[in-house]
Amino acid sequence: MQKKHFTFHVDLDMFNPASAKDKEYMVQMRPSSTFFKDGVKRLYKNKVAFVSFIIIILITLSSIIIPFFWPYSYEDQLGVQPGKAVDASYNNLKPFEYGKTEQALIDDGESVFPHIFGTDSAGRDYFIRVIYGTRVSLAVGFFASIIVLLIGTLVGSVSGYFGGKVDLIIMRIVDIIYSLPDMLMVILLSTVLKMTLTPVIAGTALESIGANIISLFIVFALLYWVSMSRLIRGQILSLREQEYVLSARATGAKGKWIITKHLIPNCISVVIISAALQIPSAIFTESYLSFLGLGVNAPMPSLGSLASEALNGLASYPYRLVIPAVVISLIVLSLNLFGDGLRDAFDPKLND
Amino acid sequence: MNSKTLLYIVKRVLLALFTVWVVITITFFVMHAVPGGPFVGEKATTPAVQAAMEAKYGLDKPPLEQYGTYLKDIVTKFDFGPSLKQRGRMVIDIIADGMKTSMKLGLIAAGVAALIGIVLGAVAALRRNKLIDRVIMVITTAFVSMPSFIIGALLLALFSVQLRWLPANGSTAAGLVLPIITLALYPMAYITRLTRSSMLDVLGQDYIRTAKAKGVSGARIIFGHALKNSLIPVLTYLGPMLAYIVTGSLVVEQIFAVPGIGRQFVSSITNRDYPMIMGTTIILAALIVIMNLVTDILYKVVDPRITLE
Numbered sequence: 001m002q003k004k005h006f007t008f009h010v011d012l013d014m015f016n017p018a019s020a021k022d023k024e025y026m027v028q029m030r031p032s033s034t035f036f037k038d039g040v041k042r043l044y045k046n047k048v049a050f051v052s053f054i055i056i057i058l059i060t061l062s063s064i065i066i067p068f069f070w071p072y073s074y075e076d077q078l079g080v081q082p083g084k085a086v087d088a089s090y091n092n093l094k095p096f097e098y099g100k101t102e103q104a105l106i107d108d109g110e111s112v113f114p115h116i117f118g119t120d121s122a123g124r125d126y127f128i129r130v131i132y133g134t135r136v137s138l139a140v141g142f143f144a145s146i147i148v149l150l151i152g153t154l155v156g157s158v159s160g161y162f163g164g165k166v167d168l169i170i171m172r173i174v175d176i177i178y179s180l181p182d183m184l185m186v187i188l189l190s191t192v193l194k195m196t197l198t199p200v201i202a203g204t205a206l207e208s209i210g211a212n213i214i215s216l217f218i219v220f221a222l223l224y225w226v227s228m229s230r231l232i233r234g235q236i237l238s239l240r241e242q243e244y245v246l247s248a249r250a251t252g253a254k255g256k257w258i259i260t261k262h263l264i265p266n267c268i269s270v271v272i273i274s275a276a277l278q279i280p281s282a283i284f285t286e287s288y289l290s291f292l293g294l295g296v297n298a299p300m301p302s303l304g305s306l307a308s309e310a311l312n313g314l315a316s317y318p319y320r321l322v323i324p325a326v327v328i329s330l331i332v333l334s335l336n337l338f339g340d341g342l343r344d345a346f347d348p349k350l351n352d
Numbered sequence: 353m354n355s356k357t358l359l360y361i362v363k364r365v366l367l368a369l370f371t372v373w374v375v376i377t378i379t380f381f382v383m384h385a386v387p388g389g390p391f392v393g394e395k396a397t398t399p400a401v402q403a404a405m406e407a408k409y410g411l412d413k414p415p416l417e418q419y420g421t422y423l424k425d426i427v428t429k430f431d432f433g434p435s436l437k438q439r440g441r442m443v444i445d446i447i448a449d450g451m452k453t454s455m456k457l458g459l460i461a462a463g464v465a466a467l468i469g470i471v472l473g474a475v476a477a478l479r480r481n482k483l484i485d486r487v488i489m490v491i492t493t494a495f496v497s498m499p500s501f502i503i504g505a506l507l508l509a510l511f512s513v514q515l516r517w518l519p520a521n522g523s524t525a526a527g528l529v530l531p532i533i534t535l536a537l538y539p540m541a542y543i544t545r546l547t548r549s550s551m552l553d554v555l556g557q558d559y560i561r562t563a564k565a566k567g568v569s570g571a572r573i574i575f576g577h578a579l580k581n582s583l584i585p586v587l588t589y590l591g592p593m594l595a596y597i598v599t600g601s602l603v604v605e606q607i608f609a610v611p612g613i614g615r616q617f618v619s620s621i622t623n624r625d626y627p628m629i630m631g632t633t634i635i636l637a638a639l640i641v642i643m644n645l646v647t648d649i650l651y652k653v654v655d656p657r658i659t660l661e
Contacts, residue, residue, distance in 0.1 A: 179371045181640040183599035185378070188633050191621050192382050284499055291501045291603055292618055304501070311505055311607065318509045325502045333497035 035265060042345035049341020052334035059331060063135035071113045072125035074132040075299040079123040090123035092317065099123075117323060121313060124299075130323055133301035137283050137328065140213060140302070141335075144220040144282035149275045151221055152228025159229065160236030167233070174226045182223055186285060189219045190294045210297035216286060224278070231274055235267045269346035277339040280332040287328055303328040361649055368645040375637040376426065379630050380419050390626035391418070391433070404434055432631035437623045443631035450613035454605070457528060457612060458597045461535035465593070469540040470586065473547025474579060480552065488544060495541035500596075501603040504534035508607055521609050531608045535600050539593045543586055551582040584655050591644035598636050 018026075033041075043049055072078070078099060079090030090099035095118045102112045117126035159170040193215030201207050206214060239245065239262070248258055287304030289295040296302040303324045310321035383390035391405040405411060408425075409418045425431040432443035476488040495503070507530050512520035519527040554560065555578055563573050598614075605614035613632065620628035 175367070176371060176374055179367065179641060179644065180375060180378075181595055181598075181637045183595070184633050184637050184640075185375075187602075187621070188379060188382060188629070191629065192385050195387070195624075196385050280497075287499055288501065288599075288603065291499075292606070293622065304499075307502060307505055311508075314505075314509050315513045318514065321505050321509055325498075325506055328502060329494070329498045332499075333494065336497060337493075 039269070039346040043341055046341045046344060049338050049345070052338040052341065055330065055334040056338060059134060059327070059334075060138060063131055063138060066131050067128065067135070070125075070128050070131070072115075072128050074124065074129045074301060076125075077123045078119060078125065087123075090119055092121055092313070093119040093123075094317075095319070117319070118317075120309065120320070126320065126323075129301045129306060130303075130327060133303045133306050133324060134327055134331070136296055136300060136302040137286060137304070138331070140216065140286045141279040141283035144217060144224075144286075145275050145278035147217060147221045148224045148228050148278050148282075149271065151225035153232050153271065154229075155225060156229035156232025157236055160233040160240075163237075170229075171233070174230060177223060177226045178230075180223070183285075183288075185223060186216075186219050186289070187292070187294065189222070190215045190289055193218060194294065210300060212289070212295055212297055216289065216295070220282065220285075224282075228271075228274060228278070231270065232267070235270055236263070239263050239266055273339060273343045273346060276342055277336070280335040280339075283328070283332060283335075303331075357652060360652060364645055364648055368641050371641050372634075372638045375641070376423060376634055377419075379633050380422055381415070383626055383630055384415050386626065390630060391436075398439060401434055401436060401439070408433060426634070432634070433627040435620075435625055435628050437620070437625040437628070443627050446616060446628065447613060447631060447635055450611065450616045453610060454601055454612035454614060457531055457535065457605075457610065458594070458601060460528075461532045461597055462539065462593060464532065465536040465539035465543055466586075468536075469543025470547050470579075470583065472540075473544040474551055474574070474582075476544065476548040477551035477555065477582075478574065485548075489548075492541035492544045495537050496545070498538075500534060500538060500600040501607065503537055504531070504604050504607040507534055523609065523611055527608065528610070531604050531610055534604050534607075535597055538600070539589075539596060542593075543589060546586050546589055547582060550585040551578060554578050554582040557581075584651070587654060588647060588651050590650075591640070591647035594643040595640045598640060 043053075067074075077090070079087035081087070087100060093099065093115055095116060096114050097118060098106060098112060098115070099119075105112055115125050115127065117130065120126050120129065155170060155174075159167045190212065194211050197211040197215055201211060201214070242262075245258055245262055248262060253261075283303075286295055286302060287307070290302045290304030291308045293308070296305055298305075306324040307321055307328070310317065310324070314321060380390070391409050391411055392402070409421050411418070422433070425433070430444060432447075435441050435443050435446060438446060472488050472492075476485045479485050508520055511517045511530060518530055520530075521527050560573060560577055563577055568576075601610075601612060601614035602618055603614075604610070605612045606618055609615070613636070616628070617632045617636075619625075620632065
C-alpha cells in the first residue's frame with residue numbers, strides 16, 4: 001500500500017484484537033520489584049552485613065528472653081538470706097563453682113543451676129548481670145537514637161521546608177552546638193542533671209530508670225540531633241529541586257503526592273541508615289559514662305559499669321573484664337558493619 | 353594568601369571565640385542549677401575557702417552578677433577561682449600541673465598514631481586486596497569498634513597483671529607506655545583507613561598517570577606525588593583526634609593512675625569540686641575548639657584546590 005501523508009485514513013489493521021502470541025509479551029514474568037525489596041535482596045547478598053544482622057538479633061533476643069527463665073536475678077546477693085548471717089562463700093565464685101549451702105544440696109543429690117560465669121564480689125550471678133547489662137546498653141542505644149531521629153527530623157525538615165530566616169537562625173544554632181566539644185558537655189550536663197534530677201524523680205515511676213539514664217537521654221536530645229537535622233535539611237533542599245519533582249509537578253501532582261511518592265521514599269533510607277549508625281555511638285557514650293561512674297545507678301548493670309567494676313579484681317578474675325569487653329565490642333562492631341551494609345543496599349545514589 | 357582566605361580566617365577565629373564564650377556561659381549556668389550554686393561546697397569545704405569565695409564572687413548577689421565576675425576574671429586574669437576540695441590551691445594551678453603529664457601523653461600518642469597510621473594506610477593502599485591489606489583492614493576495623501576504656505583495661509590485664517611486663521601505675525616513664533598505646537590505637541586505626549582510602553583516590557588521578565607516562569620512578573611517585581596529596585584528608589582529622597585524645601585521657605588516666613588533668617577532672621566530679629569541674633571543662637573545651645580552628649585553617653591554606661565558601 002502506498003503510504004499517504006496527511007491523511008485521516010485509519011489503518012484498520014492496527015486495531016485488531018491481540019492474538020495469543022501478542023498477549024505473551026504482556027505476561028508479567030515476575031512481580032515488579034519495589035525499592036524496598038531490591039534493597040533487602042542486596043542486603044541479603046552482603047555476607048558481612050547479613051552475619052552482623054544475625055549476631056545483633058541473637059544478642060538482642062537473648063538479652064530479652066534469658067532473664068525471664070534464668071533462676072537468678074541481677075540484683076540478688078545469693079549469700080544474703082533474710083534472718084541469717086551473710087554467707088561470704090557466695091562472693092567471688094569462679095565459673096561453675098557453688099556456695100556452701102548449694103554445695104550441701106548437691107551433696108544430697110539435688111541439682112543446682114550452675115553459675116556459668118561465677119558470681120561477683122557481692123555474690124550476684126555474673127552471667128545474668130552480663131545479660132542484663134547488655135539489655136540496658138542496647139535499650140539506651142536504641143531509645144537515644146529514636147530521640148535523635150525524632151528531633152533531628154523535625155528540626156531539619158522545618159528548616160529545609162521553610163527556608164529563609166527560620167533556616168538561617170536554626171542553622172546558626174546548629175553550627176554552635178556542632179562546634180561544642182560533645183563529650184565534655186555530656187559529662188558536665190550528666191553531672192549536674194544527676195544531682196538535680198535525683199530528688200525530683202524520687203518516688204515516681206522514673207526512679208527505676210535512674211536519674212543518670214534520664215539525664216543521658218536529655219543530653220542526647222539536647223546535643224546529638226544536630227548532625228541528623230543537618231542531614232535531613234540537606235536532603236530536603238536537594239530533593240525539592242530534583243527534575244522528577246518538577247516533572248511530577250508539571251503533570252499536575254499535588255503536594256501530598258509529591259511528599260509521599262517522591263520526597264519521603266528518597267529521604268527515608270538516608271534517615272534510617274544514619275539512625276542505625278547512631279545506635280553504636282550512643283552505646284559507646286553510655287558505656288563511657290558508666291565507666292566514669294556517671295552512667296547507670298547501682299545495682300543496675302550496664303556493659304560499661306561491669307567493665308569498670310571488673311578493674312578491682314583484675315588479677316584474680318580477668319574474665320569478668322573480658323566478657324563485657326567482648327560483648328560490647330561485638331555489638332558495636334556488628335552494628336557498624338550492618339549500618340554500612342544498609343547504606344550500601346539502600347542508598348540509591350551509591351548504585352551505579 | 354589572598355583576601356578571601358584572610359576573610360575566612362577572621363570569620364573562623366570569631367566563631368571559635370564565640371564558641372568558647374558559649375562554653376563558659378553554658379558551664380556557669382548549668383552549674384548554677386546545682387543546689388546552692390557552684391561556689392558553695394558541702395560540709396567538707398573549709399570556712400576559709402568559703403570566705404574567699406564569698407569575697408570573690410559575692411555569693412549573696414544575683415547569679416548574673418556572679419557570672420560577670422567569673423567571666424571577667426577568666427578574660428583578664430585567667431583566674432578560675434580556688435578549688436573547693438584541695439586546700440589553698442587555685443584551679444588554674446591544679447590544671448597546669450596535670451596538663452604537663454597529659455600533654456606529654458597526648459602528644460606522644462598523637463605522634464605515634466599519625467606515624468604508624470600513615471605508614472600502614474599507605475602500605476594497604478599500595479598492596480590493595482592483597483593479604484596484607486586485608487589483615488590491616490580487619491585489625492583496624494576491630495580497633496575502631498573498641499571503646500578506649502576497654503582497650504586500656506584489656507592491656508592492663510594482659511601486660512601489667514598477667515605478664516607483669518609493664519607497671520600498672522602511670523606515674524613513671526615506663527608506666528606511660530600502656531596509656532600511650534591505649535590512646536593511640538583508635539586514632540591510628542582511623543588514620544590508617546583514612547590514608548588508605550585517600551591514597552587509593554589519589555593513585556587513580558590523572559597526574560599520577562602523567563608521572564608514570566613520563567617515566568618517573570615508583571618511589572618518587574609514591575613519596576613525591578601520591579603520599580603528599582593523600583595526607584590532606586588526614587590533616588582534617590587532627591582536630592577530632594585531639595578531641596578523642598582529651599576525652600579518652602579521662603578514662604585512660606583513671607585506669608592507669610596517671611597523675612594528669614583527666615584524672616583530676618574525674619575526681620573533681622566525684623568530689624563535687626564545682627570550680628574545678630568548671631575550670632577543667634572550659635580549658636579542655638577551649639583547647640579542642642582552638643585545635644579545630646587550626647585544623648580548618650591549615651586545611652584551606654595547604655590545599656589551594658579547596659574553594660572557600
